[in-house]
């Protein structure tokens with residue numbers, strides 16, 4: 001059995017949007033209530049026994065009597081909150097995390113629901129607790145037994161659900177082929193069979209629109225911050241709320257929308273590439289990434305961020321698991337300077353590191369083979385992975 005997450009875009013009706021806003025609010029409220037309870041118990045008596053998921057769910061029953069409005073929203077979502085808070089504390093006790101924090105109202109909000117009533121009704125309708133049928137669009141329909149769904153609104157005001165399902169391992173037919181891949185900056189990925197996946201600069205295409213709205217948002221924010229309202233009651237000037245400024249809010253939403261668009265396009269490309277790879281090859285060999293070290297290099301950081309290497313590796317890891325293929329990650333040493341044809345280490349042809357980096361094609365001094373730098377590296381990676 002494997003678990004898969006499907007991301008779908010939700011289009012709730014105005015009534016459903018009200019219910020969603022209320023649910024986000026209730027879950028945040030419940031989290032903060034429980035967190036306050038844990039903290040004050042600890043302050044009163046550091047040796048007091050920690051109240052776990054089960055205990056918090058029991059407290060919820062009493063809270064519902066005191067605050068009847070809690071009964072209007074999805075009850076399974078509260079249980080997910082208890083569970084999450086419990087898990088956050090357990091990680092904190094083990095020293096893996098900081099102490100859980102209070103949740104503040106932000107533009108992006110979410111909740112998780114795990115009721116057995118979650119169902120995909122047809123190509124465009126999902127059944128969710130309390131909300132009933134919600135219209136959605138998805139590239140691929142969630143298939144399998146639904147475990148839970150996380151509903152969120154992003155800062156562009158768009159609704160998404162991440163639906164987690166469990167299904168039989170869907171092995172793809174074996175092709176008997178293996179491939180090595182060299183992650184690069186000229187091309188996103190070079191394969192040992194010569195294929196090069198280009199780096200698309202989606203942000204450049206949308207840059208003028210994005211920058212236009214970013215400038216407007218910044219200017220309107222500055223203006224809004226300067227605005228003063230008169231407090232009739234106390235007879236004092238007070239700053240006005242940012243939420244009062246419709247034009248600022250519009251610009252902010254447009255910025256978020258363009259950022260989301262860029263992100264979606266990049267993810268689409270990575271999904272298509274990784275799906276093709278697991279279909280075509282049984283074994284895929286890549287270099288092990290050191291993302292932290294790469295990000296420290298500020299000049300490269302933007303390019304690497306764009307190239308989304310880490311995301312590509314993550315996708316391959318789970319897709320290989322779903323479809324019963326194999327991903328091997330090897331240590332990245334000397335993969336570019338060995339000749340894949342004769343195996344000789346050519347020691348960068350005597351060039352220094354930066355000179356060597358600019359060499360795109362070369363002839364092996366030992367066997368005379370003409371080599372494409374990146375394809376040669378991909379072939380070395382494949383050979384090392386299979387060794």
Ligand SMILES: [Zn+2]
Pocket residue numbers: 339340341342343344364365366367368369
């Ligand atoms: Zn050679």
